[in-house]
Amino acid sequence: MDIVRQIERIGVWSERMEDESRGGGDRSSRDLAALIAASVRRERDRAGLSLTELAKRAGIAKSTLSQLESGVGNPSVETLWGLGAALGVPFSRLVDPPRPNVRVIRAGEGPVTYAEKADYAATLLSSCPPGARRDIYRIVVQPGEPRISEPHMSGTTEHVTLATGRALVGPNQEAVEIGPGDYVAYPGDVPHIFKALEPDTVAVMVMEHI
Known part of the structure; x- marks a missing residue:
């Protein structure tokens, strides 16, 4: 056709x-x-x-x-x-x-x-590279003290899709604000942040290890 x-x-x-x-x-x-x-x-x-x-x-x-x-x-x-x-x-x-x-x-x-x-x-939000492992998490966060994460193992990438609420997510110096339905991927092997901007902020996070 x-x-x-x-x-x-x-x-x-x-x-x-x-x-x-x-x-x-x-x-x-x-x-x-x-x-x-x-x-x-x-x-x-x-x-x-x-x-x-x-x-x-x-x-x-x-x-x-x-x-x-x-x-x-x-x-x-x-x-x-x-x-x-x-x-x-x-x-x-x-x-x-x-x-x-x-x-x-x-x-x-x-x-x-x-x-x-x-x-x-x-x-398509993200394809999985060869040889990678992905762990999937549901994240529920409330406003207040942000979650500051130390670097994970080298080559780690985090993928976040927000379901409800709003959040500031990403590397400490490059964090972006996301809303429901938004997707962000960023290096997880550098210091990074997840800060809820609204009550009952829920996200799906996929941690990718190579």
Whole structure:
């Protein structure tokens, strides 16, 4: 199926594509398309596959893959899963941008992909690097004395998604304020802080050890 038709079947993308055709466009949509295009080209080159061979393995049309690698449109979750399987890489490697030292994704932001039929949207917050271990915690914090943490083992990264309340989170000198639905990742091997700014602040924290 032509990739434009795939996107038109995902109602939320239709208006965005019309805007782009008029020269306006949605920047996040264009950025995601460019990111996916570069990622697929990179992984295809790494695997030594031609357009024809990759399209065949992924079960998509060669023209669809060619358009995708040109940054045209936004593929569905199913298309990306198929490409990831054909390339032997996780789905996340095709949509995860390079990470800065402290990474914040506000509620409603981030690389989103949509299913073709179901009302289903997936926002990748973070991919797990090879050889890493992740521990998951639920954090409940009240205003008052902040939690100041000493550095954990070298290579530790902390990921925090806030459920309720507001908080100041991150390295002591680079802490950011986050609200419900926001995500932040930062080095856990430097002194860092978690300070609740509202009562009953709840978060999910993932500690990643390499």
